[in-house]
Amino acid sequence: MSSVARKILMNTGAQIAAKGVLAVIGFVTVKIITNYLQVKGYGYYTGVYDFIAFFGIASDMGLYTIAVREMARDEESIEKIIGNVLSIRTILVFCTMALALITSFLYFPKGTDIMLPLAVAVGASATVFALLTGTISTVLQVNYKMQYNA
Numbered sequence: 001m002s003s004v005a006r007k008i009l010m011n012t013g014a015q016i017a018a019k020g021v022l023a024v025i026g027f028v029t030v031k032i033i034t035n036y037l038q039v040k041g042y043g044y045y046t047g048v049y050d051f052i053a054f055f056g057i058a059s060d061m062g063l064y065t066i067a068v069r070e071m072a073r074d075e076e077s078i079e080k081i082i083g084n085v086l087s088i089r090t091i092l093v094f095c096t097m098a099l100a101l102i103t104s105f106l107y108f109p110k111g112t113d114i115m116l117p118l119a120v121a122v123g124a125s126a127t128v129f130a131l132l133t134g135t136i137s138t139v140l141q142v143n144y145k146m147q148y149n150a
Contacts, residue, residue, distance in 0.1 A: 044116060051107065052100055052123045059096035059131060063089050067138040078139060086135050093131050097124040 034042050067085040071078050104120040 044119065048116060048119045048123050051104065052097075052120060052127055055096045055100035055103075055124070056127045056131065059089070059092045059127075061092060063092075064134060064138055067135070068141045071138060071142040075142070078142065082135070082139060085138065086132070089131060089135050093128050097128055100124050 033045060037045055063085050067081060070081050074081075101117065101121055101124060104117040108116045
């Protein structure tokens with residue numbers, strides 16, 4: 001088996017194992033959250049994360065895929081490419097999450113809990129970190145080291 005095939009097999013195995021562990025953790029987390037928040041609270045929770053997901057998609061703009069493609073084409077320019085992508089993504093993430101926070105005051109009806117915009121702020125901060133760490137994983141993707149990302 002060639003070195004590249006071995007790396008791909010190892011990365012695939014690590015990704016499958018990590019997805020399995022994350023699925024179990026996600027299931028347990030949802031169970032705990034639904035027991036704690038009850039029906040109304042869980043509805044707010046899912047509404048807030050659906051709301052944030054819309055803006056998270058807008059802040060991604062396919063930069064991960066483009067970064068991997070460009071780094072694979074020119075491995076000598078990885079530092080420059082990751083710097084540019086990280087800069088662009090940072091600006092996009094902060095702008096879209098600020099827009100999400102501003103929009104949350106307009107989106108959620110006046111009679112609902114005032115904590116919903118605060119929940120959007122907390123969820124948006126988690127999204128910021130997730131998207132920025134995802135940018136760094138492009139280098140791992142190019143170098144077949146996805147077991148570290150898993």
